[in-house]
Amino acid sequence: MIxxxxxxxxxxxxxxxxxxxxKPEFAFIGRSNVGKSSLINMLxxxxxxxxxxxxxxxxxxxxxxxxxKDWYLVDLPGYGFxxxxxxxxxxWEIFISEYLVNRExxxxxxxxxxxxxxxxxxxxxxxxxxxQKQIPFCIVFTKIDKISSSVLGKNLAKYKKEMLKSxxxxxxxxxxxxxxxxxxxxxxxxxDLINTSLKEVNK
Ligand SMILES: Nc1nc2c(ncn2[C@@H]2O[C@H](COP(=O)(O)OP(=O)(O)O)[C@@H](O)[C@H]2O)c(=O)[nH]1
Ligand SMILES: [Mg+2]
Numbered sequence: 001m002i003x004x005x006x007x008x009x010x011x012x013x014x015x016x017x018x019x020x021x022x023k024p025e026f027a028f029i030g031r032s033n034v035g036k037s038s039l040i041n042m043l044x045x046x047x048x049x050x051x052x053x054x055x056x057x058x059x060x061x062x063x064x065x066x067x068x069k070d071w072y073l074v075d076l077p078g079y080g081f082x083x084x085x086x087x088x089x090x091x092w093e094i095f096i097s098e099y100l101v102n103r104e105x106x107x108x109x110x111x112x113x114x115x116x117x118x119x120x121x122x123x124x125x126x127x128x129x130x131x132q133k134q135i136p137f138c139i140v141f142t143k144i145d146k147i148s149s150s151v152l153g154k155n156l157a158k159y160k161k162e163m164l165k166s167x168x169x170x171x172x173x174x175x176x177x178x179x180x181x182x183x184x185x186x187x188x189x190x191x192d193l194i195n196t197s198l199k200e201v202n203k
Pocket of ligand 2: 038051
């Protein structure tokens with residue numbers, strides 16, 4: 001799939017105020033600084049679309065980007081940044097969980113995980129929560145340009161082992177680099193597959 005057009009539409013903290021045209025959407029979530037905004041920019045080939053930052057916790061809202069006038073990419077605020085107050089964290093949990101649970105046009109969540117790290121409790125807990133709520137998700141291991149392929153292989157194996165403690169099956173797994181655009185085609189193909197099957201169903 002080729003992205004010809006990517007436009008910022010709206011930012012807000014209430015899923016009820018998100019676009020109401022029912023076009024399918026795909027959201028990106030993960031720890032603050034994991035590379036969500038960079039991945040959206042890499043996928044769309046527009047470095048300025050989603051604001052990226054060296055300072056964790058900058059994206060505080062649900063941001064909708066319309067793609068090819070046909071579907072949405074959604075940039076979500078990051079979880080788990082140490083500097084946020086408990087109050088801010090609770091507020092985050094409420095509006096994001098409301099969005100994830102209630103948003104009917106949400107087709108898939110891409111859970112981003114820093115490929116350099118050992119399995120993190122917060123990511124495992126979030127994925128378990130998605131499982132409980134029956135929210136479909138894939139994993140994207142980000143920033144693979146920063147490690148060797150052998151370390152990447154080891155880290156992926158550790159993650160899979162950890163996940164198999166609570167899951168019968170591992171969800172689809174992708175690896176990405178926003179620097180080299182590695183992973184772009186596979187991730188876009190996955191989105192395209194879902195969009196195409198939706199169109200078949202709605203014919
Ligand atoms: N080397 C490298 N740096 C990345 C990659 N993705 C993101 N970054 C950097 O990581 C930092 C956080 O990225 P950002 O997209 O703002 O993360 P977000 O908070 O999850 O949206 C920025 O300094 C990015 O340039 C990647 O694939 N490779
Ligand atoms: Mg961001």
